[in-house]
Structure formats: C-alpha cells, structure tokens
Amino acid sequence: MARGQPCLPNLLIIGAAKAGTTSLHSYLSEHPEVFMSKRKELSFFDDKRWALGIEWYKSNFDSSYAVNGESSPRYTLYPKLQNVPERIKLVLGAPKMIYIMRDPIDRILSLHTQNVEHWPAATLPLNVDDPDFPQSEYMLYSKYNMQLCRYLEFFPRESLHIVIMERLESDLRSELRKLFRFIGVDEEFWSAKFDIRLNVGASKYKTASWFQRAAPRFLQEELSAAEWLPWRLNQALDKLSRVGGEPLRKPTLTADEECRLQNLLKPDVAALRNLLGDRLPEWRPYA
Numbered sequence: 540m541a542r543g544q545p546c547l548p549n550l551l552i553i554g555a556a557k558a559g560t561t562s563l564h565s566y567l568s569e570h571p572e573v574f575m576s577k578r579k580e581l582s583f584f585d586d587k588r589w590a591l592g593i594e595w596y597k598s599n600f601d602s603s604y605a606v607n608g609e610s611s612p613r614y615t616l617y618p619k620l621q622n623v624p625e626r627i628k629l630v631l632g633a634p635k636m637i638y639i640m641r642d643p644i645d646r647i648l649s650l651h652t653q654n655v656e657h658w659p660a661a662t663l664p665l666n667v668d669d670p671d672f673p674q675s676e677y678m679l680y681s682k683y684n685m686q687l688c689r690y691l692e693f694f695p696r697e698s699l700h701i702v703i704m705e706r707l708e709s710d711l712r713s714e715l716r717k718l719f720r721f722i723g724v725d726e727e728f729w730s731a732k733f734d735i736r737l738n739v740g741a742s743k744y745k746t747a748s749w750f751q752r753a754a755p756r757f758l759q760e761e762l763s764a765a766e767w768l769p770w771r772l773n774q775a776l777d778k779l780s781r782v783g784g785e786p787l788r789k790p791t792l793t794a795d796e797e798c799r800l801q802n803l804l805k806p807d808v809a810a811l812r813n814l815l816g817d818r819l820p821e822w823r824p825y826a
Contacts, residue, residue, distance in 0.1 A: 543603030547596070548576075550608030550722055551627065551636045553690070554615030556680050557649040558641040559704040561774075564610040566715060569732055572724040574604035577771070584626040585613045593630060606722050615686040616679055624693045633698055635722055636690065641704035642822040643681035643804050644797070648789045650677060655790075656746065667796045673803055681804060684811035705821035747784035754780070801825050 552560055568575035576599045582588050583596045600607040614623050651665045700721040707714045719726040761768055801823060808825040812818055
C-alpha cells in the first residue's frame with residue numbers, strides 16, 4: 540500500500556507503563572486496517588514533545604489506514620504531568636483510547652526493575668516506607684482509578700476501553716477480538732506473530748557488559764530514551780544488547796512492605812473495581 544498523507548491519529552494507548560503496552564502496540568500494528576506509529580512512545584500530549592507542534596505529530600501517521608494510533612504511557616502520570624486529557628480533546632476531539640492495567644504492585648516491581656537496569660547509579664532501593672513514596676511515579680502510574688477519572692472529566696466512558704493484562708496473557712484471542720471490535724476493525728483477524736509477547740520481564744537479561752564497553756554512548760542512551768530510532772529497530776537493538784547478559788530479576792517485598800503497599804493502593808483499587816463493575820480477581824485482594 541502506498542503511503543498516504545500525514546494525519547492525526549484516532550486511537551491512543553494511554554498506559555499503563557510496564558503493563559503490556561509494548562505487546563499491545565505490536566498486536567495492533569499487525570492488523571491490516573491499523574497503522575501504529577513507528578516510534579512507539581511519541582509523548583506528544585505531555586510536556587516531552589508538545590512544543591514540536593501538530594504538524595510534527597501528524598507526520599507520524601498514515602491517512603491510507605482506517606485507524607492510526609500511538610502508545611504513550613506518560614499520558615497517565617497525573618498529577619506529575621498536567622493537562623494531558625485537555626490537550627488530547629483540543630487536538631483530537633474524542634479519539635478512542637485504550638488503557639491496559641495489571642496488578643498495581645506487580646506493575647510497581649516491574650517498573651523498578653527497569654529503572655535499576657537503566658539507571659543503576661541513580662536508582663535507590665524501592666523504599667515503600669519513605670513518606671514521599673505515595674507521591675512517586677511508582678504509585679501514580681498504579682493509581683488507575685485516579686488516572687481514569689481524569690479522562691472521564693473530558694471524555695465519555697464508551698471512548699475508553701480497559702484491558703486487563705493478566706486476561707490478555709491468559710486468553711489473547713478473546714481479548715484481541717474485543718479490542719478490534721472496539722476500534723471498529725475486523726475482529727476475526729489473527730496473526731502467527733500474536734503468539735509472541737514482547738518485553739516480557741521474566742525472560743529478560745541485563746544489558747551485557749560487552750555492549751556497555753563497546754557501544755557508542757548515543758546508542759546506549761537510545762535504549763532508555765527511545766528518541767530517534769524507529770520503534771522496531773529500538774526493540775531489535777535492545778534484544779541484541781542483552782545477548783550474554785545476566786538474568787534480570789525483580790525485587791522481592793517483605794511481608795510488611797507488601798502489606799503497606801496494599802494498604803496504600805486499597806482505596807484506588809476499591810474505587811476502580813466499583814467503577815468498572817469488575818472484582819478483578821486476578822489481582823491481589825487490596826482489602
């Protein structure tokens with residue numbers, strides 16, 4: 540298919556970080572009716588690239604496809620990042636949005652694992668007893684109800700489709716069928732590539748020492764910042780950099796830390812369960 544004109548997207552994956560957005564972006568990009576941005580995280584509606592302007596944003600999409608989309612988990616980092624839903628409404632009107640969630644504590648541990656790997660010298664141990672921890676990015680990304688309610692101030696509930704990562708993993712075909720139906724494309728489409736889930740933390744390895752020694756600094760920075768390489772090339776470079784690396788292990792929580800985290804997250808999870816009308820049995824009790 541010849542490339543169409545630049546255009547604005549009509550689909551956004553708004554989060555959550557470390558909840559399966561990479562896999563979801565990949566699944567959608569395989570659908571013949573969908574064009575997902577070559578750079579996965581455009582982060583246009585937060586402060587990262589807003590100044591580049593709408594014409595730059597449009598250049599990432601292709602009007603010859605019925606659905607154009609992008610994935611930026613930073614869109615659900617309120618209140619650290621302000622005005623994201625407002626900007627989306629101003630520029631896109633009422634796009635369809637997907638919010639993928641996983642057990643909030645599992646998401647926190649996965650994000651911490653990533654942070655330790657990319658910034659080992661600057662990352663402190665996960666300290667859930669720190670008085671500032673409830674306001675940290677770890678907690679903000681995991682407060683799904685708070686983030687969702689911000690969007691519901693500006694958009695109707697039917698414009699937001701919720702995906703539970705644990706269900707996506709256990710019944711991919713059914714969850715993708717519902718997702719494709721939501722965005723209005725052939726819901727029976729299936730690809731052999733759907734059997735490969737990307738960015739799975741349990742199978743990851745640390746960046747290998749040979750890559751840290753031999754790779755130019757700008758390539759090493761690209762792995763964590765994803766600023767200029769197309770998304771698929773960034774993923775290929777990431778995979779190459781880990782060949783020969785040590786296994787990457789998530790931190791463990793003591794019983795007291797686990798209890799404190801569940802108590803901190805309990806009000807938000809309870810409100811989310813009520814909002815969705817879903818007990819979310821795959822998650823911890825948070826009760």
